[in-house]
Amino acid sequence: MTTTLSLKTLFEALTVNDLKEYQRKLSIPSNVVRKADLITALTHALSHPSTLQAIYDLLDETQQLAVAETLYWTEGFYDGQRFYAKYGTTPNFKKAEKNIRTFYSREEPTALTLLLLPCNLSNGAYYVLADEIASKLRDFVDKPEAYRLTTLNELPGECNNEVLVVRHRERNALTELALLLNSVEKGKIRVSDKTGLPGKATIDHLSGQLPGGDDYHGREKRDEWDNDIGAIRAFSWPLLLQASKLVSLQSGRLNLSLSGIKSLNNLSADTILSIWTNWIKYTEFDEFSRINIIKGQKSKGKVMTAVPGRRKAIVDALKACPINEWIELASFSDFMQTEGFDFEVTHLPWSLYIYDREYGSLGYDGFHNWNIMQRRYLHAFLFEYAATLGLIDIAYVDPDAGIGEYDNLWGVDDLSHLSRYDGLMYFRINAMGAYCLGLAKQYVASEVSPNVRLSVMHKGQIAPVAGTPSAEEILLLDTWCIKTEENSWQLDKAKIMAALERGMKITELSDFLRQREEQPLPESVEALMNQCAKNIGALKSIKPALLIECIDSDIATSIAEHREAKKLCLLAGERHLVVRSEHEERLRELIRVMGYGMAIH
16 A cells, blocks of 8 residues: 555644654754644654754664665555565664663654654554655665575575475476376276365375375374374375366266366376466365364354465466576565565454464464464465476475474464475476466476486396486486385386376486486397387277177177167177267167167166
């Protein structure tokens, strides 16, 4: 909001006692006593440039920054949350002064309140710059620099005394999407009919199937009070698929839609872009609900804000970030507040609570601030959805060693972390993210620098000869090879075919090996990769079909050889017919004309 408040308006809202404080500070004669006269005298004093300059010079550096930020960046209203996010401190509007007679202290307004005047509006209390003051301050107050994101070219090995786990999501996203669609085709993805959320069996299945496992897969509780982290990608993928319209939900099971069938063997960056675009608009799920230590989200009344608005704020902030640079999450959070990418998570913080509705209510001051609400949502959105779709690479630690900043809440003494996403420390917008965010016109896959030199032998054995494989290099080797020893792998035809079926390209393997082997790859290895690439198209899943059993071979043969029916079905063995699902009704009509009936079981 923009201030259009005059000095006269602001002073009229104050009491005479308040005005006398200003009278004393501005050395206005004490014989001015009537309120109207006081307002006239004060307005005259604060309209003079030399007076404003003198007051400004009395301020410390932080107070001067508060004036400058209010003047140039927040349209006349002091924004404490934004100021703290940018500078990590707050200016003193009041200071304690001790009465030498009574020895009691009272808070006295500082000189800052001569420039930023208190104001009570219908939507809260503020400190504001009056119009007359603002117009004259521009003559000698410089505009502060914009907030600068903290970025890194290289990540540290540790963060908060924990090993920093780095995951390059760009290349994994299409692989995992192909795996998910194949699992849907096989009927292995079950979700709740009511909520669309995956059940434990589905989550366990996907956690074991995802390359490298889920992010905290296999992590055991550190003690009896430790929060259970659970799945991240295995949870989000079924939701992303439902938002994408690639699947439909029938009787608790996900099935491929027509667009899903078409996409199955033709996945690309545009598929990811389509899913991402649909997720931003999806209203059936609120990412904040995954921060399940905070109760009351489904209380009566409109408790939570609409999710598309929150997502848009984050997406807009991402579009203002550099590409291919590691960004500190704490800095990105401050950047959003400072540069106006703000959003609300709840309409009614009093409805939200931890453990106890009364004592643990988040309605109390400081219990629903940005770090508790907006930042937790930000972490969930980036970690579980943007990273899963491959738009960002991420670096994280165990959530117990994550951002913290919730110790002031009631009843959290036994919590090891507030959210499963607290460990997310850095992210990087990669080539996929640049494309999906509209920062690049086309998708060109990022190159991954080798971290190890490999020896590839003629029988397909692979072993490091220099350096140590990175987590991503180990993940790729595990995708295409069988691990034979701690640091040895064996190319395996079955694993290669499985990777190709999931949508991966043989060039990903061949390029990976050639970049890390100084010698030409053995002919036998080249032949194996070429043969697998050729054979991936040997069989093709076309569409769902129905297997029909006839009571004898004569009936099966007569139908399979019928002039019209043979166009719809094929003979399978002696007594079975195979018909595509879309031809089932037409075949039923024909066999009735032939004098046969097909019972429904």
